[in-house]
Amino acid sequence: QHMEMNKVIHASAPGGQQRRRSKESDTANPMRCSFITKLYKALDQIERDGHASIISWLPSGTGFKIHRRFHGFTEPFTMRYLQMKPASFFRQLSIYGFRHVTPGFNDGSYCHDLFRKNQIAL
Numbered sequence: 001q002h003m004e005m006n007k008v009i010h011a012s013a014p015g016g017q018q019r020r021r022s023k024e025s026d027t028a029n030p031m032r033c034s035f036i037t038k039l040y041k042a043l044d045q046i047e048r049d050g051h052a053s054i055i056s057w058l059p060s061g062t063g064f065k066i067h068r069r070f071h072g073f074t075e076p077f078t079m080r081y082l083q084m085k086p087a088s089f090f091r092q093l094s095i096y097g098f099r100h101v102t103p104g105f106n107d108g109s110y111c112h113d114l115f116r117k118n119q120i121a122l
Contacts, residue, residue: 035092039064040120042081051077058109061117063101065109 054072057064066073078086098110
């Protein structure tokens with residue numbers, strides 16, 4: 001289920017980039033964790049760890065927001081929760097077709113039509 005979501009999200013990436021591994025390679029190596037899986041797990045863990053003031057799901061669950069991009073969303077933080085540097089994180093958001101929302105109430109948030117809180121198998 002979740003692997004299919006990764007394929008769909010990747011297929012909507014701008015420029016038609018084809019960096020997505022096949023479904024078979026994901027199941028052949030369960031230690032490899034897709035960016036989408038990491039992001040879901042990280043957002044949930046960050047909330048449990050009490051760091052939602054740095055990054056959190058939007059109240060609607062339709063995306064997430066980085067609240068403290070320059071004061072909390074640093075390399076040690078992203079390495080701990082996402083196992084990647086901030087620049088790689090933002091590059092992955094772009095590759096997977098996330099939209100950066102500006103301006104308005106959700107200014108600074110990132111959304112994707114298939115990325116919803118508590119709906120990992122969308």
